Amino acid sequence: MELLSPASLEEAADCVRSAIADKAPLEILGAASKRGFGRPVDAVRQLTTAAMSGIVAYHPEELVLVARAGTHMDEIAAALEAKNQHLAFEPPDYGKLYPGDDAGTNRTGTLGGILATNLSGPRRFKAGAARDHFLGFTAVNGRGEIFKGGGPVVKNVTGYDLPKLLAGSFGTLAVMDEVTVKVLPRPEKTRTVLLYGLDAAAANAAMTKALTGPYDISAAAFLPKVLAEASTCDYVGAQGSVTALRVEGSGPVVAHHCAALRRDFGGETEELHSANSVTLWREIRDLSTFFDIDTILWRISVPPTHGAGVAASVAIDLPGANFLLDWGGGLIWLSLPADGGANAEKVRRTFQRCGGHATLVRAPESERRKAQVFEADGSRALTEDVKRSFDPERILNPGRMFEGV
Amino acid sequence: MLMPAPDQNTIADKARLAAALAELLPPESVIADPIALKAYESDGLTAYRQAPLLVTLPRTTAEVAAVLKFCAANRLKVVPRGAGTSLSGGALPLADGVVLGLGKLNKILEIDLENRCAVVQPGVPNLAISNAVAASGFYYAPDPSSQIACTIGGNVAENSGGVHCLKYGLTTNNLLGLEVVLINGEVVRFGGKHLDAAGYDLMGIMTGSEGLLGVVTEVTVRLLKRPETARALVAGFPSSEQAGAAVAAVIGAGIIPAGMEMMDRPAIHAAEDFVHADYPLDAEALLIVELDGPGIECDHLLNQVIGIVQANGASSLRVSESEAERLRIWAGRKAAFPAVGRISPDYYCMDGTIPRRRLPDVLKRMGELSQHYGLRVANVFHAGDGNLHPLILYDANKPGELEKAEHFGSDILRLCVEVGGVLTGEHGVGVEKRDLMPEMFSELDLAQQQRLKCAFDPDLLLNPGKVFPTLHRCAELGRMHVRGGALPHPELPRF
Numbered sequence: 001m002e003l004l005s006p007a008s009l010e011e012a013a014d015c016v017r018s019a020i021a022d023k024a025p026l027e028i029l030g031a032a033s034k035r036g037f038g039r040p041v042d043a044v045r046q047l048t049t050a051a052m053s054g055i056v057a058y059h060p061e062e063l064v065l066v067a068r069a070g071t072h073m074d075e076i077a078a079a080l081e082a083k084n085q086h087l088a089f090e091p092p093d094y095g096k097l098y099p100g101d102d103a104g105t106n107r108t109g110t111l112g113g114i115l116a117t118n119l120s121g122p123r124r125f126k127a128g129a130a131r132d133h134f135l136g137f138t139a140v141n142g143r144g145e146i147f148k149g150g151g152p153v154v155k156n157v158t159g160y161d162l163p164k165l166l167a168g169s170f171g172t173l174a175v176m177d178e179v180t181v182k183v184l185p186r187p188e189k190t191r192t193v194l195l196y197g198l199d200a201a202a203a204n205a206a207m208t209k210a211l212t213g214p215y216d217i218s219a220a221a222f223l224p225k226v227l228a229e230a231s232t233c234d235y236v237g238a239q240g241s242v243t244a245l246r247v248e249g250s251g252p253v254v255a256h257h258c259a260a261l262r263r264d265f266g267g268e269t270e271e272l273h274s275a276n277s278v279t280l281w282r283e284i285r286d287l288s289t290f291f292d293i294d295t296i297l298w299r300i301s302v303p304p305t306h307g308a309g310v311a312a313s314v315a316i317d318l319p320g321a322n323f324l325l326d327w328g329g330g331l332i333w334l335s336l337p338a339d340g341g342a343n344a345e346k347v348r349r350t351f352q353r354c355g356g357h358a359t360l361v362r363a364p365e366s367e368r369r370k371a372q373v374f375e376a377d378g379s380r381a382l383t384e385d386v387k388r389s390f391d392p393e394r395i396l397n398p399g400r401m402f403e404g405v
Numbered sequence: 406m407l408m409p410a411p412d413q414n415t416i417a418d419k420a421r422l423a424a425a426l427a428e429l430l431p432p433e434s435v436i437a438d439p440i441a442l443k444a445y446e447s448d449g450l451t452a453y454r455q456a457p458l459l460v461t462l463p464r465t466t467a468e469v470a471a472v473l474k475f476c477a478a479n480r481l482k483v484v485p486r487g488a489g490t491s492l493s494g495g496a497l498p499l500a501d502g503v504v505l506g507l508g509k510l511n512k513i514l515e516i517d518l519e520n521r522c523a524v525v526q527p528g529v530p531n532l533a534i535s536n537a538v539a540a541s542g543f544y545y546a547p548d549p550s551s552q553i554a555c556t557i558g559g560n561v562a563e564n565s566g567g568v569h570c571l572k573y574g575l576t577t578n579n580l581l582g583l584e585v586v587l588i589n590g591e592v593v594r595f596g597g598k599h600l601d602a603a604g605y606d607l608m609g610i611m612t613g614s615e616g617l618l619g620v621v622t623e624v625t626v627r628l629l630k631r632p633e634t635a636r637a638l639v640a641g642f643p644s645s646e647q648a649g650a651a652v653a654a655v656i657g658a659g660i661i662p663a664g665m666e667m668m669d670r671p672a673i674h675a676a677e678d679f680v681h682a683d684y685p686l687d688a689e690a691l692l693i694v695e696l697d698g699p700g701i702e703c704d705h706l707l708n709q710v711i712g713i714v715q716a717n718g719a720s721s722l723r724v725s726e727s728e729a730e731r732l733r734i735w736a737g738r739k740a741a742f743p744a745v746g747r748i749s750p751d752y753y754c755m756d757g758t759i760p761r762r763r764l765p766d767v768l769k770r771m772g773e774l775s776q777h778y779g780l781r782v783a784n785v786f787h788a789g790d791g792n793l794h795p796l797i798l799y800d801a802n803k804p805g806e807l808e809k810a811e812h813f814g815s816d817i818l819r820l821c822v823e824v825g826g827v828l829t830g831e832h833g834v835g836v837e838k839r840d841l842m843p844e845m846f847s848e849l850d851l852a853q854q855q856r857l858k859c860a861f862d863p864d865l866l867l868n869p870g871k872v873f874p875t876l877h878r879c880a881e882l883g884r885m886h887v888r889g890g891a892l893p894h895p896e897l898p899r900f
Contacts, residue, residue, distance in 0.1 A: 061653035062760050062791070084659055124600060131606055132578050147853045148846070151827040153758045154571075155790040157564045157613050158828045158838075158845055159872065160854045161577065164609025168602060185659030208519050214542075214633060216698070253702035303520045303598035330600055357603035376604030377595040382587075385860035386605055390853070392883065401604060 001044065007051040009138055009146050009177045015047055016175070016395060017144035025398045028171035030070055030110035034117060036098040038170050038400045039373050040365050049112050052177050055079055063154050064135070065183050069112025069176040076111055080183055088184040089129050090121025090281075096288040097297070097362055112176050118168030121285035122219035122246070125211075125304070125327045131167035133182040139166070139174035142391025147174075154182050165386070171397040172405070173390040187218075187248035192277040193261040194235060195243040196268040200224065200325065203243040204308035206265060207328040210245050211304070213264070215257045219246035219281055220328040222308075227290045227324050233280040235270045244272075244280060284326060287333060291322065295335040296342050296363045302356035304330035313350045318343055338364065344371040374401050406453050406494075406836050408870045411501035415481065416458060422479065423459055426503075429471040434509070436460040445504050448489040448496040449551070450837055452753075452807060457484065457498030464509045466584065466592060466622040473620065474590030476503055482866050483588070485616040487527065487559030490551040492754060493835030495563060495615050495871060502869075505620060507558050513537050514623070520598050521628045522581050527558025527621045531565075534626060543628040546573035549831070550739070558621045564613030566831035568664045571789035572697075573629070575831070577612040582625035585611060585618075588862045598625060610857070615833050616868040618861040632697035635663060636707055637734045640714045641688030641721040645669065646765045648690035651717035652788045653761065655694065658713060660706055664695040665789035666738050669768065672745070672783040672796070673737075679744035682737030685721040692719075692788065693738055695731075741785045742796065749781070749798035753810045757821030758830035761791045770820055771795060778813040780806075792830035793821070819844055834872045842874050851875070856882050 004026070006012040019026050027043035029035065031050070049070035056066040060083040067076060073091060080086050091114045120129035136150030149162025166173055195206055203222035210217050222243050229237040236242050247257040262269045272280060283289050291297060302310050307329030315321045320337040336343060342363050351358070357375040360368060376383045380402075387394075387405050399405070415422075423437040436442060437459050447454045458481075463469045476483050482502035489496050498504050511528035518541055523534055531552040535544040548567035549555055555565070560576045561583065573579070582596035595608035602608060611618055642648040648667055655662065668676065668684075668691045677684045684691055692714070696706045707724065714722060725731035737744075745752050759767055768784065775782045781798040795817055799810040818828050818838060822845050828838045842851060851873060858865070859879035869876060 059760065059762070061657050062762065063656065064760075118601065118606070120601075128574070128578055129601055131602075131609055132574065141853060145849050145853070147849045149850070149853070151758075151845070152825055153760060153791055153827055153830075155566060155575070155758050155787070155792045155830040156827040157566075157575075157831055157833055159834065159842065159851075160857060161564065161609055161613050162854070162857075164577065164606045164612070165857075167609070168604075168606050185656070185661060188659065212518060212521065212630070214630065214699070216630075249698075250702060250705050252705050253699055256699060256701050301599040301601050303517075303522075305519045327600065355597040356599040357601075359603075374604050377602050378585075378593040378604075378607045379591065382593065382607065382860065383604055386607070386610075386857065389856040389860040 001046055004045060004047045005051045006047065009140055012047070012175050012177065013140045013144045013146050016140050016142065019045060019395050020144060020393050025395050028175055028397050030113035031072065031107065033095050033109035034098060034113060037094070037117060037361055039368050039403065041397050041400050043398070047175065049110065049175065056178055060085055060183070063183055064152070064180060066178055066180045067111050068178055069110060071111045073108040073111060073114060084186050085183045086186045087133060087181065088123060088127040089133055090123045090127070090285055091130065092119050092121050092285045094286065096286060099293065111179060111181070115167050115176070115179060116169060116171050122221060122281050122326055125330060126218050131164050134163040134167050134179065135182055136180040137163060137166060137176045138178045139176045141174045142393060142395045150180065152180055170400045172387060172400055173396065175396065188250045189254040190246060190248045190274060190277050191254050191258050192244050192246045192272040192280060193258055194270040194272065195245070195265055196239040196241070196270070198241055198243050200308035200311060203241065204305065204325065204329040206243055207245070208305055210261065211328045215245070215247065215261055216249065217245050218248045220244070221284050222325040224324070226322065230289050231280065231283055232289060233272070233283065234276050235272060236280060239268060246277065246281060284324070290324060291335040294338045296338055296367065297361045298334040298336070298347055298358050299361045300332040300334060300347070300351065300356060300358040302330060302332065302351050303354055304328045306351065306354040307332055310351045310354070314347060317346050317350070342367045342371040376402065408455070408499060409876060411499065415501040419458055422481065426459065426461055426472065426475060429475060430461060430463055430468055434462040434464065436462070445486070445498055448491040448494060450492055450494040450497070450835065453494050453497050453836060455498050455500055457504040458501055460504040460506060462506045462509050466586065469505070469586045469620055469622050470590040470592055472503070472505060473586055473588055476866060477588050477590065477864065480864065480866065482869055484868055485562065485620050487556035487562070488530070488554050490555040490559065491563065491833065491835060492756070493829065493833040493837040495833050495835040497836050499870065507556065507620070510622060517598065518543060518628070522598050522625050523628055524623065524625045525557055526623060527561070528556050531555050531557055531560055538628055542631050544631045545626050546579055546629050547576050557624050557626065561612050561621050561624055562614065562616050563833045566792070568666065568787065571665060571787070572661050572663050577609060579627045580608060580612060580624065581627055583608050583611060583621055584623035586620045586622055588619070588864070588866055596625065615835065615872055617858055617872060618867065632663070634700045634703050635695055635697040635731060636703045636725050637693060637695040637731045638707065638710065638714070638722065638724045639684065639734045640692045640719040641685035642690045642692065642718060643688070643720050645690040645768050647718040648692045649761060649764045649788070651692060651714050651719070654713045654717060655710055656789070658709060660709060662694045662710070662789065663697040664693065666693040667691065667786040667788040668738065668741065669784040671781065672741050672785050675744040675748050675783055676737035676741050679747055680736045680740045682733055683723065684737050688720060693734060738785065745783050745796045745798065750800040750802065753797040753799065753814055755795045755797065755814050755817050756792070756829050756832040757818050757826055758790070758792045759821050759824050759826035761788065763824040767793070767820060767824060771817060774813055774816050778809050780810060780813055787830070790830070791826065815841060836871055839872060840874050842872070852877070852882060
């Protein structure tokens with residue numbers, strides 16, 4: 001396979017125009033750390049943003065960072081940390097989910113990759129996803145034209161909000177170069193209250209109570225006993241299931257909220273301070289320790305009060321299923337044994353009544369080719385028309401999201 | 406303001422079209438009488454007026470779908486309208502177009518506190534949502550200044566902001582789901598009570614699309630717990646540089662206040678004369694900082710902010726010790742627009758965003774423009790996010806003065822773009838800033854946006870003449886190829 005590595009937007013535009021002329025669709029890559037996410041792309045050439053890398057401008061006091069799409073996330077995180085800031089949506093590192101594609105390095109994925117997949121971590125319900133922090137970009141569309149969208153400042157409503165559309169488009173609409181993101185101060189302190197021994201339904205109810213109460217929770221997750229035992233974090237594995245409630249902010253307020261949580265929820269509780277708290281939420285964010293590498297993984301987004309119910313009905317239907325709840329119950333990570341197949345219809349039937357959608361995040365290539373990996377808001381026709389408006393010749397990542405799109 | 410040329414055949418066909426629409430809707434939901442139509446001839450940007458051909462006021466999603474299907478079949482242009490509070494002329498009617506008023510879809514359909522959301526119809530006023538859940542300690546965060554009147558449907562169309570969006574985000578960050586009727590009458594849903602789009606983020610692109618992509622008929626909004634307390638401080642500074650430095654230092658210290666507002670000397674004086682909020686009249690710049698959260702957090706952060714403000718040379722400082730005092734601090738800022746209205750027969754409100762570090766330079770150059778045009782200007786500024794609202798003072802009864810104010814305004818927005826900002830932070834492009842779009846976007850940038858428009862509305866029937874300075878037909882955009890950065894068809898009409 002031919003690998004193209006343009007160093008500028010002009011070069012990227014040349015690559016796209018040649019691809020159109022040669023009728024040779026392109027697979028678009030950053031660090032290829034999440035190449036197994038999505039449908040397989042039938043392309044004869046690959047285009048990587050690897051040579052379009054580096055932080056272009058960083059104005060901490062304007063809450064804005066500009067970097068090129070191929071910049072690795074560890075470089076971004078280090079620059080932000082030096083100024084006591086971060087990307088508030090807690091971008092996950094899925095390097096451990098798709099180990100075969102990490103090309104032998106320990107480096108994280110790219111900023112472009114995080115935006116193109118619109119990922120987020122446990123803070124999602126409070127701080128938003130990648131799309132909520134994506135302000136502007138320059139890019140090449142599938143016609144080989146250089147264009148920009150959004151703007152360079154945190155508050156902007158000039159023209160259509162194209163960054164929203166590019167977020168989560170998996171490289172099917174444009175190849176990005178410079179991207180502008182909103183950055184925010186890191187919380188001064190973080191602590192986590194653990195509630196031990198609840199079943200999934202009781203945990204879901206406890207998380208709802210916490211999220212609708214006066215505790216300013218920034219993350220809420222449930223690990224059943226078998227997954228809690230897989231955690232490397234102190235205090236997490238020893239006492240059955242764990243319901244974890246995270247509080248962040250300035251010192252006095254964090255202590256105040258933790259005390260209130262332990263008082264109001266009773267039962268067996270424990271409190272994780274800085275380092276332990278960070279470890280637990282990194283494990284939940286990156287799914288680095290919970291699921292065997294050969295399992296099939298689904299990511300199911302539902303109304304938060306329905307998480308435990310949906311997970312329970314999947315478990316009844318599909319032997320060998322394992323799950324954890326994040327986002328206060330709104331996100332179900334479901335693992336299924338590899339030999340049983342993805343079971344897309346069965347999985348999606350479980351949340352038909354309450355609403356939601358499921359994404360097949362990890363599965364063997366044959367499964368991803370045949371199962372519907374993503375669902376689509378709106379209608380299939382609208383999805384096709386939107387794709388056509390950026391990429392009429394289907395040159396960019398054809399089929400990565402939907403067959404024929 | 407040049408709008409697309411009205412189609413005379415359509416205008417001549419008015420009686421038949423009105424009769425046909427009256428078959429689809431209750432008769433009182435179709436307005437054709439010229440006197441009754443006058444009520445719809447402008448929105449909050451009153452400088453521009455145009456009576457529509459007809460107004461329809463559907464009551465249900467099905468009726469909205471029926472109207473749009475009819476309009477598509479008859480090639481009738483459609484201008485969606487909420488409460489008509491747009492400051493950019495987004496709801497300015499067309500002489501050959503139908504205004505689609507969403508005011509009758511005004512019910513709160515469901516409040517689901519456990520899932521922290523509410524499902525509402527588009528005609529529900531912004532503030533009514535917060536009021537409906539206030540007793541349970543919840544609220545809907547985006548708070549545009551027109552929130553008593555403006556509707557949530559209009560907020561979605563404009564991606565409205567407000568004083569608190571630095572901390573809580575714009576409309577787009579506070580939505581979970583939409584029901585939308587497309588121009589062909591098809592009803593589609595984006596999102597729901599769950600997070601993240603399935604497939605392309607069509608809810609994200611609908612939000613802020615100014616009525617050009619579809620008509621919103623149902624909105625699921627995120628509800629937040631109302632912070633336990635809020636405290637504000639007001640500080641005067643001898644210069645805008647020092648006030649700006651204080652704002653940067655607050656954010657640099659890792660504090661994101663609920664609100665952070667600046668006013669310049671003319672705005673301070675106008676507000677103080679009007680509401681007597683005890684603002685320091687000797688200050689060149691005034692800074693209001695509000696912190697919210699549990700009492701213990703407010704006190705902790707407030708102490709830090711006091712230290713920062715003093716270190717940056719504040720000449721006066723007052724901190725709210727009670728809710729009444731907090732409201733008094735805000736009273737002047739919230740009355741700034743009417744206060745300016747008292748000292749001038751008319752004023753024109755602008756809405757650019759700049760990188761905050763360029764503020765002193767922008768204020769200086771705005772002062773020069775003010776001298777050049779011979780018109781006064783007062784500035785209020787959402788300092789945390791750089792969103793600037795210059796108010797240009799003029800007298801519409803003096804011949805030529807409105808035009809002069811408009812030119813002054815355009816120069817200010819050009820200046821915003823020149824220093825690395827944008828044309829509009831929260832009011833939208835509408836007709837007002839339409840012709841300035843090329844200041845910020847190239848032909849190719851605009852062509853890509855218009856191709857996206859074609860994916861939703863291939864016959865360009867939804868709100869034509871807004872946002873884009875040139876009306877390209879969709880087929881022609883598909884064929885268009887670039888030669889040396891320039892597009893063909895220079896002969897196309899521009900308005």
